[in-house]
Amino acid sequence: MASDSRRRSRILAFQVLFESEQHNQASSQFLDQRLNSSRLSKSASTFSRELVEGTIDVLPRIDEVIARHAPAFPLEEMSPVDRNVLRLAIYEVLFDNHRAPIRVAINEAVEIAKGYGSESSGRFVNGVLGAVALEVAEHNESANQESSPS
Helix, strand or coil, rough: CCCHHHHHHHHHHHHHHHHHHCCCCCHHHHHHHHHHHHCCCCHHHHHHHHHHHHHCCCCCHHHHHHHHHHCCHHHHHHHHHHHHHHHHHHHHHHHHCCCHHHHHHHHHHHHHHHHHCCCCCHHHHHHHHHHHHHHHHHHHHHHHHHHCCC
């Protein structure tokens, strides 16, 4: 799937998560509506669906990660755009079985935040995701050290 299709898939997934939260309704309703009106290919639509459903499936765990890496910004007080961009990106970085490279997921999230959020959204999202990426790198390094023969 071309990177442009993946970007459009991520934007659609973000829009569904945002809209679902704003209306306090199940994401499936908004997902079906958006996918039906989109011009995404079948594989891009599948990617969007997997992002939304995957994010919703592990939402409490994602929110714990956000709270840990942005303690000065309680989730309920955070901008809904920033919160949902972070949720989507953290799902992709930590929980998705078909992970995009961390750098790609962060760059895409920052671009979505800049496009839909406030002037500071891009920097905020980049900072939180940078902290998540650092934690992932430290975890991977420690796991590699534990598995290497001494």
